[in-house]
Amino acid sequence: MSGSSFYRLRSSFSAHDMDVRGLATAACPDGAFVSVSRDRSARLWVPNPSEIQSFTEMHCMKGHSNFVSCVCIIAPNETYPRGLIATGGHDNIICVFTLDKADPLFTLKGHKNTVCTLSAGKFGTILSGSWDTTAKVWLGEKCLMTLQGHMAAVWAVLILPEQGLMLSGSADKTIKLWKAGRCEKTYTGHEDCVRGLAVINDLEFFSCSNDASIRRWMVTGECVQVYNSHTNYIYSLAVFPNGEDFISTGEDRTLRVWRKGECAQTLRFPAQSIWCCCILPNGDIVVGASDGIIRVFTESEDRVASAQDLQAFEDETRLIKEGSNVEAYQWSSNDGSWMKIGDVVGSSSQQSSNRVMYEGKEYDFVFSIDVNEGGPSMKIPYNVTDDPWLTAHNFLQKNDLSPMFLDQVANFIIENTKGHTLGPAPTSAADPFTGAGRYIPGSVGGGQGFGADPFTGAGRYIPGTGSTGAVPSGGADPFTGGGAYSSSSLAKATTNIFFPNTDGVMFEQANTTQILGKLRELNSSAPADHKLNDAALNCLEKLLVLVTDLKSQQQPTAEQINVLWKTCHWPEDIVFPVLDILRLAVRHPEVNAQLCGGTEGASLCNLLLGLMSPEGRPANQMLALRSLCNCFSGSHGRALLLGQRDAVLSRAADLRSVCNKNIHVALATLVLNYAGRLYGQAAEIEAKAQCLSVASTALEVVQDREAVFRLLVALGTTLSGDSTAKDLARSLGVSSQISHYARVGDPPKVGECCRLVMDELQ
CATH class of the missing domain: 1.25.10.10 (Leucine-rich Repeat Variant)
Structure with missing residues (x-):
């Protein structure tokens, strides 16, 4: 990695239907990497031999029944000379794949909740971390031990070069050092969830956190440096071979390149969450984001994208709320600044001729709202027939934002749509605590009344109901002491x-x-x-x-x-x-x-x-x-x-x-x-x-x-x-x-x- 050159776009391609949540440099073929996504798939990408800038999908792996959250590469051995690929997901399992079959070679079961982080070590060992607050050590198809001690989800794990030493980072804000299954040391200093870990050398490692900081630690316990530049959660880290320079990605829409302890370059993206990154053997950087697109960046002039593609990347627009107006901006990586290009508030009319197109659908409004202090804003599509609170909830959930913004976002929508809201939801006609008048098996969605037995078509027997099948009057709510839906x-x-x-x-x-x-x-x-x-x-x-x-x-x-x-x-x-x-x-x-x-x-x-x-x-x-x-x-x-x-x-x-x-x-x-x-x-x-x-x-x-x-x-x-x-x-x-x-x-x-x-x- 040179000390003066900067990274520019090499390639950008739609890799997945949903967020790209994990990346790992493959053992082979040369220059290949693996991506995993919320679309439940893992994909192996290889350089295109006929076009130096681009990549081609070589292999697609499917074995998870829910989102795939993380990936690691198991080093080649005599049995599997090209190595193996391990993926973890929201279905609580780990799938292990070869490079030539779509189905898993085997699956590892034992975690009680989402497997969100993986690390591979010598001899085929896998270390996994989960929302169930544990980390597990696997060899082949067996769980060797469970590491217990964290008080919250284990978001990051790392097998260190020294045999037998392992690290785990948690939402409890701590990092733990494990040896032979026992916790030898606990590192404290981060003020929020620890999200990523990366090896520097035999004696040092990096950590990143939701507190927007990166820390450099000695294995012996000392924090020797803190790096501050990100403005929001930091999700991933990757270290260059020199053991000093590294990259980081986060919720502030950026990839940051760190040289000699300083942030030397910031690359901004047209996506909210920059979930993951990895470094290829030639020094190129691969980045995965919430828009399902993989972007590869290079220092090499020979591999830089065409002028047209570079311009297209720079022309990605952003919408930023300024005072009472919503304005459209675009980022210029050449100038390193946002440039206003006009006002894009959305329609103030409910007429279809003035509706706004967003992601292929028409809306009465497409708003922008700034929920990250000093950062770019995000789009909220809204129709006047929508519930502003539900829209706000969906917006926060989609962008993995804190629910503390719910009132702020919903009130913004109401204020800018003249307060239009839907009427209250219909009430339930029956008291579910008593079990009466509530259940007709097999009649989901209607189709049978209480006069017919849903099993035989005759009679009136309805399991769990009262003598007449009617709603009892004054059914007591065991929580409130009053009527179930009263008070x-x-x-x-x-x-x-x-x-x-x-x-x-x-x-x-x-x-x-x-x-x-x-x-x-x-x-x-x-x-x-x-x-x-x-x-x-x-x-x-x-x-x-x-x-x-x-x-x-x-x-x-x-x-x-x-x-x-x-x-x-x-x-x-x-x-x-x-x-x-x-x-x-x-x-x-x-x-x-x-x-x-x-x-x-x-x-x-x-x-x-x-x-x-x-x-x-x-x-x-x-x-x-x-x-x-x-x-x-x-x-x-x-x-x-x-x-x-x-x-x-x-x-x-x-x-x-x-x-x-x-x-x-x-x-x-x-x-x-x-x-x-x-x-x-x-x-x-x-x-x-x-x-x-x-x-x-x-x-x-x-x-x-x-x-x-x-x-x-x-x-x-x-x-x-x-x-x-x-x-x-x-x-x-x-x-x-x-x-x-x-x-x-x-x-x-x-x-x-x-x-x-x-x-x-x-």
């Missing part, structure tokens, strides 16, 4: 009446006549080896009556419980009335002890998890979830579910994508009950991390307001009184995921609860 005073509440909720929420309503009628009807047509005789039916009838009235002094008999357990193994198309009896029965202390204790407990759990398969029947999924919720009513059930937490919550989380609001309410209740049992147990951070993960990811897809409310209560309960859980939630970006619920006014408890949860995260 407008909630919006003005100054005290927290929602969480922590440690009592648990059960599904208790039932119509015994309808359940027994459906049971007898289905028994008459059941396969011979499952059909119950009159004595067995009588046992279930007596058991149902008994467990419906928990104040009864009569105890269930062993025979009754045995018949129930046997009947729970009916075929899946007819088992639903039995599951309805089960979810009521497990509330009884005797049944809870018999079915949830000992080896029987594991069998019950396996049965219900099987019924909760994403490919299963919605009625069975819903009733299995409700049965698990009701298991929390007894000590044996609580012990069982805490012991089986990982499997239960993992399977339950799979049902968030099922388009059924009743399943979502049951799922939310299950997470809430877990959160209640974990309240006050600071040591259960892994369990709390799973609750946070399931609740926050469910909130991305759940639409039913009651399910949303219960998930918010679960989040609040998990966070209450636990600073570690709060740090974890901050590192997972929970605030940005839920912030748009803060403006929900119907029912008012949703918005109020959301605001209280966000207060916990301040």
Whole structure:
């Protein structure tokens, strides 16, 4: 790397459909690199032999079911002379690829949350970091050890040249040095999340952070230099072979080249987040950004892009808000400044002839807003029929910005569109806490009324409903003590009446006549080896009556419980009335002890998890979830579910994508009950991390307001009184995921609860 030349564009190409989140220089072919993206793919790029400036896609790898976050290269060995490619993603797994097959050679499973960073060492070792607060060491297809000690997501990992030494950087603001699986040292100094690490030599390393600083550390613990030039989060670092000069990228839309400890060059980009970078063997720099474009820069005159391409890169425009006006600017890398080229405020009229085109769609307004002090602004497309708060939320989430800007952005939109807003969302007509009048299995989106049995087309049996299927009057809300959707005073509440909720929420309503009628009807047509005789039916009838009235002094008999357990193994198309009896029965202390204790407990759990398969029947999924919720009513059930937490919550989380609001309410209740049992147990951070993960990811897809409310209560309960859980939630970006619920006014408890949860995260 010369001391006087500057980097200029070599090549720019649309590499992915979504953000490019990771880059790594490939072991071979010469000059190649790998990119990974939110579009779930990894791609190998090689120099184009016929055009020195450009690159060609040589290989596309797909194995992840969600965003791909990171990549590293495993060095060549005798078995794989061209090396291997490892990628980590939001599906919690690591995929390992060869250079000639699209499917993974193998996958590594063990992390409980997003794998966001990878580093490869000697002998094929991989070090991974995850949002689950751990780092893991892998060799081949086995996890050798788990590094535990961070209090928040592990955003950066690095295997040092000295064998056995590893580094991890975390959202808890610290860096840890590990040797043989034990933490030998903790480095403090950064004031925000540590996002990247890079080797300098055997004795030194760099780190970068959301605090906009880069630090140079001695392995022995001393911070010997701090580099300040970036104006926002710094995401990635790469060091030149001389061990002194390096590059960095960040949220301020820039790549910065550092020479002899000083920022020697700043390259600005037409994208908000400059996520990643790597350095090729010839000294060229590769950069990946939030616009899905890969850009390569070079010092070599022979590889510089054409004059037309260089001009096109310089002509990328920016919109910057100045006072009450929104103005269009373009950046000139030659002049090193922004140059105003006109006003681009968007239409002040709702007429289609004056609508503004943005990303191929017409909008009433395309605004610009400056949320980074002194930095370029970003576009907000908006129609007058849109909800300004939802638009603001989506804008912040898309650009990975803090939810603290929600009010500022939404008020900007309202002010500049004359305050147009949509009317309130329609209210729910039923009380979801009582279980009555809420559920018709198989009727998602309508099509069947309460007068028809959705399983057989006849009768009126609806699992979990009351005697008439009507909404009960005055149903009590177990959180507020009032009607489930009543009490407008909630919006003005100054005290927290929602969480922590440690009592648990059960599904208790039932119509015994309808359940027994459906049971007898289905028994008459059941396969011979499952059909119950009159004595067995009588046992279930007596058991149902008994467990419906928990104040009864009569105890269930062993025979009754045995018949129930046997009947729970009916075929899946007819088992639903039995599951309805089960979810009521497990509330009884005797049944809870018999079915949830000992080896029987594991069998019950396996049965219900099987019924909760994403490919299963919605009625069975819903009733299995409700049965698990009701298991929390007894000590044996609580012990069982805490012991089986990982499997239960993992399977339950799979049902968030099922388009059924009743399943979502049951799922939310299950997470809430877990959160209640974990309240006050600071040591259960892994369990709390799973609750946070399931609740926050469910909130991305759940639409039913009651399910949303219960998930918010679960989040609040998990966070209450636990600073570690709060740090974890901050590192997972929970605030940005839920912030748009803060403006929900119907029912008012949703918005109020959301605001209280966000207060916990301040």
